[in-house]
Amino acid sequence: MIKTAIIGASGYTGFELMRILLAHPEAELVAVTSRQYKGRMVADVFPALAGLTRLSFTDTDDLNSIGEAELVFTALPHGTSQEVVSQLAGNGSNIIDLSADFRLKEPDVYREWYGEHTACKLLQEAVYGLPELHRDQVRGAKVVANPGCYPTSAILGLAPLLRAELIETKNIVIDAKSGVSGAGRGATLATSFVEVNDGFKAYSVGVHRHTPEIEQELSLLAGEGIKVSFTPHLLPVSRGILSTIYATLRQEITTEALLSVYADLYVDEPFVRLMGMDVFPNISQVRGSNYCDIGVRADGRTGMVTIVSVIDNLIKGASGQAVQNMNIMYNLPEETGLSTYPDPI
Amino acid sequence: MIKTAIIGASGYTGFELMRILLAHPEAELVAVTSRQYKGRMVADVFPALAGLTRLSFTDTDDLNSIGEAELVFTALPHGTSQEVVSQLAGNGSNIIDLSADFRLKEPDVYREWYGEHTACKLLQEAVYGLPELHRDQVRGAKVVANPGCYPTSAILGLAPLLRAELIETKNIVIDAKSGVSGAGRGATLATSFVEVNDGFKAYSVGVHRHTPEIEQELSLLAGEGIKVSFTPHLLPVSRGILSTIYATLRQEITTEALLSVYADLYVDEPFVRLMGMDVFPNISQVRGSNYCDIGVRADGRTGMVTIVSVIDNLIKGASGQAVQNMNIMYNLPEETGLSTYPDPI
Amino acid sequence: MIKTAIIGASGYTGFELMRILLAHPEAELVAVTSRQYKGRMVADVFPALAGLTRLSFTDTDDLNSIGEAELVFTALPHGTSQEVVSQLAGNGSNIIDLSADFRLKEPDVYREWYGEHTACKLLQEAVYGLPELHRDQVRGAKVVANPGCYPTSAILGLAPLLRAELIETKNIVIDAKSGVSGAGRGATLATSFVEVNDGFKAYSVGVHRHTPEIEQELSLLAGEGIKVSFTPHLLPVSRGILSTIYATLRQEITTEALLSVYADLYVDEPFVRLMGMDVFPNISQVRGSNYCDIGVRADGRTGMVTIVSVIDNLIKGASGQAVQNMNIMYNLPEETGLSTYPDPI
Amino acid sequence: MIKTAIIGASGYTGFELMRILLAHPEAELVAVTSRQYKGRMVADVFPALAGLTRLSFTDTDDLNSIGEAELVFTALPHGTSQEVVSQLAGNGSNIIDLSADFRLKEPDVYREWYGEHTACKLLQEAVYGLPELHRDQVRGAKVVANPGCYPTSAILGLAPLLRAELIETKNIVIDAKSGVSGAGRGATLATSFVEVNDGFKAYSVGVHRHTPEIEQELSLLAGEGIKVSFTPHLLPVSRGILSTIYATLRQEITTEALLSVYADLYVDEPFVRLMGMDVFPNISQVRGSNYCDIGVRADGRTGMVTIVSVIDNLIKGASGQAVQNMNIMYNLPEETGLSTYPDPI
Secondary structure (H helix, E strand, O other): OEEEEEEOOOOHHHHHHHHHHHHOOOEEEEEEEOOOOOOOEHHHHOHHHOOOOOOEEEOOOOHHHHOOOOEEEEOOOOOOHHHHHHHHHHOOOEEEEOOOOOOOOOHHHHHHHOOOOOOHHHHHHOEEOOHHHHHHHHHOOOEEEOOOHHHHHHHHHHHHHHHOOOEOOOOOEEEEEEOHHHHOOOOOHHHEHHHHOOOOEEOOOOOOOHHHHHHHHHHHHHOOOOOOEEEEEEOOOOOOEEEEEEEEEOOOOOHHHHHHHHHHHHOOOOOEEEOOOOOOOEHHHHOOOOOEEEEEEEEOOOOEEEEEEEEOOOHHHHHHHHHHHHHHHOOOOOOOOOOOOOOOO | OEEEEEEOOOOHHHHHHHHHHHOOOOEEEEEEEOOOOOOOEHHHHOHHHOOOOOOEEEOOOOHHHHOOOOEEEEOOOOOOHHHHHHHHHHOOOEEEEOOOOOOOOOHHHHHHHOOOOOOHHHHHHOEEOOHHHHHHHHHOOOEEEOOOHHHHHHHHHHHHHHHOOOEOOOOOEEEEEEOHHHHOOOOOHHHEHHHHOOOOEEOOOOOOOHHHHHHHHHHHHHOOOOOOEEEEEEOOOOOOEEEEEEEEEOOOOOHHHHHHHHHHHHOOOOOEEEOOOOOOOEHHHHOOOOOEEEEEEEEOOOOEEEEEEEEOOOHHHHHHHHHHHHHHHOOOOOOOOOOOOOOOO | OEEEEEEOOOOHHHHHHHHHHHHOOOEEEEEEEOOOOOOOEHHHHOHHHOOOOOOEEEOOOOHHHHOOOOEEEEOOOOOOHHHHHHHHHHOOOEEEEOOOOOOOOOHHHHHHHOOOOOOHHHHHHOEEOOHHHHHHHHHOOOEEEOOOHHHHHHHHHHHHHHHOOOEOOOOOEEEEEEOHHHHOOOOOHHHEHHHHOOOOEEOOOOOOOHHHHHHHHHHHHHOOOOOOEEEEEEOOOOOOEEEEEEEEEOOOOOHHHHHHHHHHHHOOOOOEEEOOOOOOOEHHHHOOOOOEEEEEEEEOOOOEEEEEEEEOOOHHHHHHHHHHHHHHHOOOOOOOOOOOOOOOO | OEEEEEEOOOOHHHHHHHHHHHHOOOEEEEEEEOOOOOOOEHHHHOHHHOOOOOOEEEOOOOHHHHOOOOEEEEOOOOOOHHHHHHHHHHOOOEEEEOOOOOOOOOHHHHHHHOOOOOOHHHHHHOEEOOHHHHHHHHHOOOEEEOOOHHHHHHHHHHHHHHHOOOEOOOOOEEEEEEOHHHHOOOOOHHHEHHHHOOOOEEOOOOOOOHHHHHHHHHHHHHOOOOOOEEEEEEOOOOOOEEEEEEEEEOOOOOHHHHHHHHHHHHOOOOOEEEOOOOOOOEHHHHOOOOOEEEEEEEEOOOOEEEEEEEEOOOHHHHHHHHHHHHHHHOOOOOOOOOOOOOOOO
């Protein structure tokens, strides 16, 4: 049994991590921390877990409170995560960090979008934990930077086309839509029910911090620098991300041929499912699961390709992918503890 | 008082037309027809109107039942509208047709996307009723083809840029999201609550019938043939459309300069509102109103422009625009009966 | 033109008051105050009102900022309203107070449920502004206590039966469900989208502060002290209240006879609509309007009556009723500015 | 491995049964039938199950198509289930029937609420499968009538009080609210997104067919005939039932004492969770799980008790309870295959 802890467990990703780890057959959850709820029973804060755990939240500011955990999930706001991860790494823990702090390899890029980085050495060691692209590095990693939710859906949607050099690297458009849980569990007017219900909007147009993360991985795939037009939107749903992606085809190609390019890359992937001809996924069909479902279509009229990629932002976009990374690090079958069937109802 | 009638009044656009016309100070609603509800009191079918009208639905198949109406709104499914409009025109009525039957000027294009057209002569006479572009023709029209909901938001969002020749005419992407009322009031599994709630999906990817309508008007503006990548999505809200539009800038330009290009075209428009720098509209801010709200941003990093355009699909995207067209045809102030303030709550 | 002001205009009831008053043909809105937004343009805070008003928020703490308003709507939290209303009354203003501060006639009852009252004399003068029961007193009032949202729906639902002495005064059950806007516009975890969406719960079971307000008016109607079982619930909708009310019939009576008892009381009421036999209202059918719609059924099996009463909590349950009271105070037709047709879509 | 089949598997309860049985460690799903989808792959009809099953729907009208299943779940409309269950019973299958056909023990009562019963003998043999009340009979049953969703929440909420004779048997009020999936998967205007979204209504007031089922079990508990006022409402959520129940206390009693009465009955129940003092459950906290969560409060002011009982209507209210019954019939630990943690997000 892998002894695990979660630092910053009272948000939505923390909660989902608890749900998954409490039921994981090869992991034990020994500690969960929360500044806001320290000292309170988890089951009192989250009545859904009544009768399912006797854990109480310990203090995030006291790292000793994680006890004998050998693997620590950090789910803290970006910026504050760096220091905690550094300390934990110094103590010899393995770490899967769900913040943005260790995702951008270039300190300069991090500085431009987030601010100064105070753990640049560790940044170099950290592995970007998108298993479908970096499984081998994850296997030996001490610190895994768990990918952002938008980047996961966008990168998995574009990887096969870039790898096969089928699309222009200019004018890539990623129009992404996310459920509200992606904004976290803090109480804000912008995420209050009345403001969100029956509404829909774009936000952070042209300036969202997931942009450089997407560009880093796409550039790596293409072997050249790529800039994308990325626009996130806020959906009036609790969970789920759908990215609609547009790119210019370098040559005429059928949808059928495109699908086989996707199949080449993803055939053995346990958590990527390809839709058939003219079928596009709904976010509801992956709800509660670690799947990324992808549909694709070549448009002869315009010479462009349209890709639709969906994930559950809290699972494949956060906590599920974190556990997938844990499974890889500990040589477990990758689906262990992640075999919940999606529930679209 | 303009005597009006609605043919096919039991759908959502029909209902909104009734609401607007019943309260319109210069119009009288003398008849409403419905195959499904013929003989029933409007207020029984729509309890929201209890005490507000004594009208009963007459039979759609009996055009005499519209009595002395001089202006007829037809809200029938495409294909079936042609014949009814032809008959009404023959009887000397003025007509505002909310179907797609008279929007596409080229019979060949109509045939490709919808099927054979049986009233090609009338098609040539009909005016595409987007007041912001064709106000003068609407003024003298006998038959107005009321624009589609998606096209209204997309065309108003792109018109200033095409007219000013600021963008490439290739690679225009229109990623549009609509509330469920856009699919009509018929009972289908795809629009049932459980299927839609908490879900989100693209549909008719690359093949939606509003594509040629958008292309017709954009081509007219650009003076050259334009093909667009248009992807509609189904939002889990009842009403509202948001189109996020991407195009490649022909030259470097600031957002400020772009905004002034938009202001040039729309400064006197009663129903177009421009957002300020870095402000983008939410569908909720136009709910229940005839406004089209537009935000725009030039992106120096990518050389592209992002436009966000929102409307209430049932008002500016259908019934409100129809009444705006009526006001123009009858030389009334364009806001008459359309001054309801939006309610975002 | 009645010159009006709103103290505390940045909440949802304040916003709806602005919407109604800006369009009211006999009222002018000269000032709106907000602590949070003082100095900011109303149209910037609420983009739905872009182009519709040039007002800016003034400072709630500076009562001079309301200028020449002769009628002031106060929409402040209970407890803080007392002092402001006292000052305004001292200045000679007419006041319609939307807080709970002047609704309970007995200072002891106020103390028990809210705390000490510091303006007991004014409390005696204030009129409980439910027009259907107290129209004559409202006509001559200087201070109107605008009823709570739950009480409005519950009292209108029960008044005919109590007045006609048709039900037992014991064991009355009021099971009420409200949209989230009833909780105000403050950002809290409990009213955040993710917590509310797809959820439903009872709250303040047995201890909600609207209980004594309901009991005060029901007791007045019955001529004896009444205690009710009142349970509010939080609906995952933005607006609307539905109260399902149960009482024991004193004698056998048909639903038809019950309906005629309701008709006796409400036949001339402009804002109460009775449903027919076996028809019960949906909150959506009054949305955006000042109507209270009521359905009723006698159950021979159990000897009980079931009443369903719906309102829009922000209109008939708050801002619409406040304007209805203004119309009465100023001898205007009661529907002035309140004739918006409900929109159920 | 228990070989199982589902007759009528294409509705929401059928889908949830598939999800649970496909993942059940001691059951094998060998056949699923559907009139509508016969011949189609399950994973095509329900893309959420892509890659998770190779089953195709067989024809409901060909009972041989269930092959070697020894336990059959029937999820057919009431009325049509009787004959199929009779045939299956004749073939020696064990049956868990999710329709209403075998729940009412008295043929006369069945006739009054549903129509003629054509399998009265089997009706007498069938066991009402509410494990918390009838576990021993379920153990030896051949035909289990799986309880209705509303009855499950109402009966579990009232059982401890009736058994302990703490409440009057008159004037019991059950005000119940259900998510839309309770209405089934058929396409109807009443359950379409636009009609349900932002709405809320009571329906079947005083005449809902779950009334006699509730009364049958409450009468059994009380040892005397009980009639209840039962009002169902339609919540704008996909799943979940919350019943708020009101009864008159026979004597003064504290909430603490009430809670201990509930604990007496439910302490060993794996799927009933009691809330603490002044805590009431939200439907979201049982979502996706087989739990029934109950909160209770004695009200000294009114002499009444208020009980709030929540379930997931598709799990404890249908498919989960059916599998719980299967586990009991086959002497498996009751939680087998039902240990999914609820997910409130």
